Amino acid sequence: MAQSIRRAIDLIRRSAEHPLSLTEAADVLGVHKSTALRILQTLESARFVRRTGAGTYVLGSGLIELSELALGSMDLRQFAAAHLRALQRETSHTVHLAQLTGDEIIYIDKVDSPAFDAVKLPSRVGRAVSIYASAVGKTILAYLPSEERDRLLSHVVFDRFTGTTFADHESLEAELVRIRENGWATDNGEHDAYVMCVAAPIRDSRGQVIAAVSITAIEVIANLDQLRSNLPRLLETANQISRELGHTPPPVPSPATPEDGRSIDE
Amino acid sequence: MAQSIRRAIDLIRRSAEHPLSLTEAADVLGVHKSTALRILQTLESARFVRRTGAGTYVLGSGLIELSELALGSMDLRQFAAAHLRALQRETSHTVHLAQLTGDEIIYIDKVDSPAFDAVKLPSRVGRAVSIYASAVGKTILAYLPSEERDRLLSHVVFDRFTGTTFADHESLEAELVRIRENGWATDNGEHDAYVMCVAAPIRDSRGQVIAAVSITAIEVIANLDQLRSNLPRLLETANQISRELGHTPPPVPSPATPEDGRSIDE
């Protein structure tokens, strides 16, 4: 497509993983060293990579700056940051914040648990998360306008990652109904068998669900029931963030209206 | 140097600022639309940019992911995050965390004040900060081993940004001595006349200063004295973070040893 740009991207990627010497860079691209040098020089001039004292190249501040610019424009992240950290501290589990961006659901913040399980979680801010095999994905999906939901699901090829994955339209729809009834979602090892999550929706000022917050643990640390015991605190966090975004919860209807399948918060 | 890569970088930059249509992209580069299209397609395949529903291009999650990878490797950021946010909440000023990376001092976290001054602060995570005209810069500089300090300063061309800037080696050295005596630094509008800061050092497990935390306000919000009234809380935050990094403060010597010019914490 665009060879030199591809090569540049490749070098950026590699340099983000570990420091790259020129010879190394030339090797991974399969090009002459002089070629690699000129690519790296160009990237360096934009501060996309940086030369260390040892002469190796690592990711530069220019890129970080750009990505902060993009993330920073998300008010949500700002408003949520403190709440997420409080939630992490009080539950001691890893906390995620994910948002629908285009056709993908992206982690836009993550607060690691200091416990050792953190290293095993593959999630990362900026990375996309499965839309149908994650608690945050299903939560956002559940509250999406149906035509939008159909659009997203039309691209999806269902993959049965584990025994608990909702890997077809029918069972997924049933799950989404349950989520709307509860007002929250779980992930019972649906993507990775040993990873458990509970998630709750975040709404903007129009009442539209735009994101979800979740707590995660691997099963040896906490099973799904133990995780679920944090639900009140999780829902409280989600509602606090929603409120800061300008969401005013509708008056709670009298308790005797259970025939409305939608969440009482809707 | 490498034309197409430069163009790609330019488009990444622009797309981070605001959504870019294809024709717009071609215009800013001064190239044909087909050329711009192919560059954008290449970037899109790496998720460096993303197509919106409207057909415009915005910054993609691939970049964010990369930068998280680089920032995430900095334990410091993780450990500090919650403390910084608490400090912001309690002082109501903007909080910065900066770290020496290569030859530059880079902001690696920032917690905006909800007050209106936030928009006027040009600082941004990933961006370099002046090494001699900022509170965090001077703090880190003050505690650097002298040969390392000389190396950094040898590149520097002094610029007298404002009337208070320490714009020559001599006055800067005197300031650094003061900082070591105090254990903290101020920025009395030394880069931007109306921006005030107070900063404190963060140490790693070897006792080496590797970063600094600061609180910032514009003068109409708080003058330097008002800002300085938050010193106890700021120092406490810096020490907490140091402790989490494994720093064990040396036993405080008996009060009667003032002849040691270095900080008592050293």
Place this chain on the structure above:
DNA sequence: GTCTACATTGCACATATTGCAACGCTAGCG
């Protein structure tokens, strides 16, 4: 000192990138 390993520069070549022109699509409008 010599050797090796690595980064860097100048130059000739050819290949990847470019601009062009033609096409398809959608939306607006007479």
Place this chain on the structure above:
DNA sequence: CGCTAGCGTTGCAATATGTGCAATGTAGAC
């Protein structure tokens, strides 16, 4: 309804651009 204007997209030929080579510079090991 059909016309036009604006935008994105594709195929192709020309050449500017990026490439590899060979020579040079530099630093460290022995």
